[in-house]
Amino acid sequence: MKASLLRWAAWAPGIDSSAAWEAWAKAPLPLPATGSPEAKFLPAMLRRRCTPLTRTMLSAAFACAEPAELAQLRTVFASRHGSINESIGLLENVVRREKLSPATFSHTVHNAQAGLFSIAAGNRAASSSLAAQEDTWTAAFLEALAFLERDPRAPVLVVVGDVPLAETFAPLVEEAAVPYAFAAQLAAPGAGPGVELELVPARDSAPAAAPWPPALEFLRWWLSGESQLEQRNRASVARWRKVDPG
């Protein structure tokens, strides 16, 4: 399964330019566990409704395309946890038989980031939002390929991100709990530097948590001189290869 990777952007606390990511990729260190971007490119009215996850994912998304493209690109938003941190407060309201905030409720759907992106960018194109546990990044790549299969003529913006789980659920999940987002413009093969994914089932039980999220390990590899990367997810092993365009 092949695609072209035309452009990328990423955000983590203190690492918010391509130069900073190039430097991180050369000497990667574990990432800060707290912080979120201001996302000043968003109108103040809209920014007020954005959670830290939304600001994080939209920061990577808006850095990954020109303004005219932002209004046109089809999008895939992927997050393992999505708005679960905000849902915890609503669940406490339910359990205490308190009234829920309607605005909070409508902004905790898993596609909240996609919806707010659509509004902020004036984008009316097709959009998907997904989750796949430890396999979320490879699933996002596959979903982008699914959009490209449906129409290979235009690129797809894929955005993956998470913020650390709140303490209610954090002890239940072993992972690199850092706020981050990674965005990439993917296009049909031949349009730019190529990447190939081969997915094979994982043979044994889940691995120990990696030091940073799989999407950032992918970015580290993409910026490195290595031609191949094998990523162990929960249910699958993703074998990535760089391929020449054309």
Add this chain to the structure above:
Amino acid sequence: MSGAPCRLAALGQVSALGRTRADVYARLCAGDASRLTLDSERVPERSLWLGEVREPLPAIPAPLARFACRNNQLALAALEPIAAEVQAAVARFGPARVGVVVGTSTSGVGDAEAAIAHRERTGVLAHEFFYDQLEFGGLARFVAEAIGAKGPAYTLSTACSSGGRALASARALVALRACDAVVSGAADSLCGLTTNGFAALGALSAAVTNPCSANRDGLTLGEAGALFLVTGEPGGIQLLGVGDSSEAHHMSAPDPEGRGAETAMRDALADAGVAAAEIAYVNLHGTGTPQNDVMEAAAVARVLGTNVPCSSTKPLVGHTLGAAGAIEAAFCWLVLAERHGDALALPPHVWDGARDPALAPIHLVAKGEVARVGARALVMTNSFGFGGNNCTLVLGASDSR
């Protein structure tokens, strides 16, 4: 666009209309709205009608106890009737070639409520609570483990369009040859979060939802599971076209002009390569909210005209949110599967008959109405979600099946 075949080869489903094909089809065509129940427990100080699944659901098998939740039980109930076909596909193609793409808006959040309630009483989460029960990705992993599939498995969650979108992606994965077969559909379960959330939004109907009526005042919630075995084979009932769009408008209200809905319907027709006049039936999103029905009727009238038979099946099962696109595709599948010659019995639009003059005059299906079709029968189903996410599917069956 591949134009490659995409067969919806087998279907299992559960909703307020029942679990067996015979029960569901009979109640669907009769417009049996008697399955809804009145609840006075879930939302403080109000009662509401619900499309609850009242019959017992299968238990989660012990090895998959980490995934135990009502949402996954609904998925399991939908899997049971197609277990033989799914197992045959896993054996034929190999586990690594069978994928899972499913939709949900709730996942196991209903069971998380119980864990949070336990914490409120005792200070700690229920010790038998696992994150696999709650997280969105847990549904896809559960279905994959339950059927022994080892191909790609992921959960789509775009609110009320999740189920339709899952089928769209399943079709693309088969066309891409990423999978030879995909188990795809959706499950969504009634819970305190959605009932209280929609109550807070003022979106719930006082009586049973009354789509397209001048007296409509909101939606009725429900729950459902519907899973298809999707293959790349020709024949049978095909998923012929997909159209989707975003609204760039508002998080919880549609564009009043219905432009996003119109784009989704036009693109689904173009993707299927069929003319508007060929559509024999439209299963409306038809939530019964003032905003949805006026914009959807206008969009249907612009794309398909006002003669095509339309109905909302939400008065029968409720708005099943993340499962709506899948259960309504399931109803369309049944309508096609039960075709007799040129006769297509249609699900009636169950309402009070008080047409809203503000609505485009679309044709709403009467009880007992039958559509006449030619060599191939084509139907459309709409689903529109929070966040402004729209998805339309076109299903079809040909004589040459």
